[in-house]
Amino acid sequence: MTASPELVQLLTPEGERVEHPDYDIELTAEEVRSLYRDLVLVRRVDLEAVSLQRQGELGIWASLLGQEAAQIGSGRAMAETDMAFPTYREHGVAWCRGVDPLYLLGLFRGVHNGGWDPYEHNFGLYTIVIGAQTLHAVGYAMGVQRDGAETATIVYFGDGATSQGDVNESFIWASVTNAPVVFFCQNNQWAISEPLEKQTRIPLYKRASGFGFPGVRVDGNDVFACLAVTRKALADARAGQGPTLVEAFTYRMGAHTTSDDPTRYRMAAELEAWKLKDPIERVKAYLFKNQLADQAFFDKVDEEADQLGRDTRRRCLELPDPEPVAIFENVYSGPHATLEEERDQYASYLAGFAE
């Protein structure tokens, strides 16, 4: 992956700003520093989670390592009222939407299945069934249309997900209804052990052409480009111009999840090549070269990250296990005879042990 007519890039791996005719973006030093901070902090939370899993504190963890720019760029492109629908790996987007990382840890620890309030954050629940959320996003956007609101919806999914019927149906619904939705595909080259060629024989952003709406490929390791491209797609959606497919070309630097062993199916060389395109290093280089930040700034961010990591760990360990009765709660919105009977029976069964 080098800059090419079909790949939108605004910041090279070496930290050089490049221009693109369709996507220009002006960022203040403050804004770039803020993006840098986001990137570092979400990577830090992610690393902490991986380590917590290794120590048995989480059942599993899906790392975003390598995809920080795609997530922070797109996440920071959103307006407050815009709505996002994530997969299970959008920890960076969750961060941008103000979701406490503790919720993510709680999910992977097995305390709950997510549990944050989607309305508070305009951030849907994590969706594990591949592709299902794309239809929710389009439905939500259809609701926005009926409300006459100026709100865009963005939905995340992976390269593997593009093979699911639901994802393709969502393209159809969005196109036919001209829904204000942005399809944000993080093509991290792998669906567990399966390389991209198992899902498509042409670049993924071209899929959109078959449904009659624009598709664009962006350097997914370039936070400026991801910000610019997503911002435009969201603005188009809000302006009534319908859906866009954004393919963020990136790489899953880690294992699929902590249960996975990528050495079984991919070459170390591939990983090494992608390391040179690290999404954080290039922003750091840019800040340095252009004297937009000094060492004190970087130190401060690192310190903040360490602090965040420590806090996250401590709060994760403090997470209480739910009470057994939680099994029966929130399944229905009100009383449910069968369930109450089961709950009461189980409560008295448990009480029997206490005696």
Added chain:
Amino acid sequence: MTASPELVQLLTPEGERVEHPDYDIELTAEEVRSLYRDLVLVRRVDLEAVSLQRQGELGIWASLLGQEAAQIGSGRAMAETDMAFPTYREHGVAWCRGVDPLYLLGLFRGVHNGGWDPYEHNFGLYTIVIGAQTLHAVGYAMGVQRDGAETATIVYFGDGATSQGDVNESFIWASVTNAPVVFFCQNNQWAISEPLEKQTRIPLYKRASGFGFPGVRVDGNDVFACLAVTRKALADARAGQGPTLVEAFTYRMGAHTTSDDPTRYRMAAELEAWKLKDPIERVKAYLFKNQLADQAFFDKVDEEADQLGRDTRRRCLELPDPEPVAIFENVYSGPHATLEEERDQYASYLAGFAE
């Protein structure tokens, strides 16, 4: 619909032969007469079936009226070993594959759910669940690849079906495996009461571009063009060049099925406009103008059609109802304890009435 760069047409509604740079076809007088005969005969069987339904002899019937050219053109393009997967409306293709119309009548009468031998005719069972057969076709084609055979598979579906997840998944599988399959979409402009705009905002043949294989739109009321385009697509498939999407642009002249009342949702004027593009009339005009057939030929075909209609009717009325025990047969390939128990119980229950 007039001839346009994007629509392949070889015979105008007025019966004039036109040339197309990519699709040339040489047909002998004998071949054209044979196509004409096919068109007339399948229309006759269809009319007979509609009338049988009106008289209560069939539960329902899905008429192919208006789609004869698409079906005969594509059906006659197949080599004997090619395999076809139909929907529930492919009576013309069934005809080309040598399936006795009585099977189709039996299905719509409720005697069985199809019941012909797909291997004898290289013609799959009718599939009512929209789009499901597209995946079967791709799987079959994947088998062909493994056999190293020179066999193409063709699968039929409607404009409405293009919205189903399965159909889009089948595009993905075919593209990724480069399967020798032809997707033949009869765009008859309607999915029951829903016009094409409810399913897509761009021409359907363009859908293929999003999956990386060619799509072509053909005049679906032009049997020459349907023959030529399908022949080429099948040849490409056999030659290892992978899938093609053919959109046959046509019109459902009748109701969706005999249960449907199209006056509730579409304009009479639309129907009238399409009547001028009748698939049979243009072949007749061509034969006449070029003196490839005389009145005696047309009379003979009409007579043959009447005879076929009468035979079909008679044989339909003679169709015996299945025995109750048939409910339990062919569900499994061998003995099945639960089922046998039910069968025996029901048999003795029935015997109780006889006593």
Added chain:
Amino acid sequence: MTTLTLAKALNEGLRRSMEADSKVLVMGEDVGKLGGVFRVTDGLQKDFGEDRVIDTPLAESGIIGTAIGLALRGYRPVCEIQFDGFVFPAADQIITQLAKMPLRSLGHVKLPVVIRIPCGGGIGAVEHHSESPEAYFTHTAGLRVVACSNPADAYSMIQDAVRIDDPIIFFEPKRRYWDKAEVDLSAPGLPLDRARVVRQGDDVTLLAYGPMVKTCLEAAAAEEGRSIEVIDVRSLNPLDSGVLAESVRRTGRCVVVHEAPVFNGYGAELAARLTEMCFYHLEAPILRVGGFSTPYPPSRLEDHYLPDLDRVLDAVDRVFAY
């Protein structure tokens, strides 16, 4: 009181629901201009517009998936699945998303989505148009499942279903769509989660729902020797088991009737549960009458497959033969 067919009662109920709450939407294949293949949504698009009565693309997963999204945005979609056999492309959205998202959100999210499914056989249709898929949904926690059997219930139950904040699978007995009855358009109906004793009797309890309620009533009327109680289960999940158990304890005998295959059908749950609740009162095992453990047969055989008056009374005889 007005005389309405069951289809028209549903139509009226939907109309009231849409009038009462502007967030209520109707969506599905052919529900607009055509008014649905059974005309249940007839005239609604004309009166409420294309934004509220949506002719969708031909994709059931899309229908339920977008309905979830609409519900997340505050709407209350009523989805029509055209025929029972076509609900399966939507199975994933129903089972993994619709049923589980409220719990996933720890209650922050409510999904008031109604899925209307015309169900059952007896109309001489081709494959997939005559099935009774209720057991797939009664086994799916997070869903409510109800079945109406008559115009008055249809009218009140559909309005209740739209009002309730849970996802609901709403079964409509398609062969009873044209049955007529008096409906009081202003009387409140029995609460949605309650069973109803539709005929009192002393000797045996018949449990049914949807299309089989009428069949059981006919059987009860035809039976001469014994006094048959008939209960319309109405709500399959949650189950109003108290009303059922009271009856079974009283009569000591019970037959469950449905069109779906008996094997692991909903009747299995009724039989197992009521046996546990009423064990000492049972004079005989609870018997089940239903479809055979085969796919729904071609229509020329459906009269054999579907429980009818004779098969119900045969089971009644058998339950007395113990």
Added chain:
Amino acid sequence: MTTLTLAKALNEGLRRSMEADSKVLVMGEDVGKLGGVFRVTDGLQKDFGEDRVIDTPLAESGIIGTAIGLALRGYRPVCEIQFDGFVFPAADQIITQLAKMPLRSLGHVKLPVVIRIPCGGGIGAVEHHSESPEAYFTHTAGLRVVACSNPADAYSMIQDAVRIDDPIIFFEPKRRYWDKAEVDLSAPGLPLDRARVVRQGDDVTLLAYGPMVKTCLEAAAAEEGRSIEVIDVRSLNPLDSGVLAESVRRTGRCVVVHEAPVFNGYGAELAARLTEMCFYHLEAPILRVGGFSTPYPPSRLEDHYLPDLDRVLDAVDRVFAY
């Protein structure tokens, strides 16, 4: 005799099947180089090539739909669904096509497709990775449904499943994948449609399948006062009801155990059917122990949700309290 884990026994069985018949294919997500997320197909692609061990696109409907096509072309595909909760996108292809096409063809078509599903909980996983969806399939006529519980059965049952001409849902107890046992690689196994008495007893019959067989054996061993018979149902459809009924008639008491929610679960069928078959022999109603009527809970609660030794013995106590 060789000591094998259950996962490895399946792997060996698949290997033998592929050696015996060149038409046997393995397909699914990550089944190739990775050997499946549970390594059940480990090494097969290396030995049989990419044409016979197919890493598919990420689409379950596509997996089953193309497997049907391959079967129509004479192949015998063994499909892997990565986890129980991900079978639902394939529900339509399984229920409306795979299960019904042989009948649709009046027997001209056979569809020897095996669908392997790692199932059940107890591994500390996130949502959708711990479910027991068997009841959706036992209620679907046209499918066979089996569940293996130990390495030796796994080895023979998978080979039988591949050989048989019917579509088969093959459940594998994922938390038992790493359990080891002796397997005789050359001995013929018990026929696929037969249940097995895995522990003899006189006082009460425990019925289980898949992961719960071990739990029931542990309960039986732990119980001091009573003599407990444990039966591994093995084949859920068809059901070997004779073996089960013989035991229940002898003991007079029965408890059914599974991980799936009790409500309309497979246990309902066992309870209803065996009550009918053994009514006069029953000292108490057949009790069911299973998951609650809720979605599978987050993993920190799964020990409460899943039947364990204590809950099984509690039910045994209750069945004696009648």
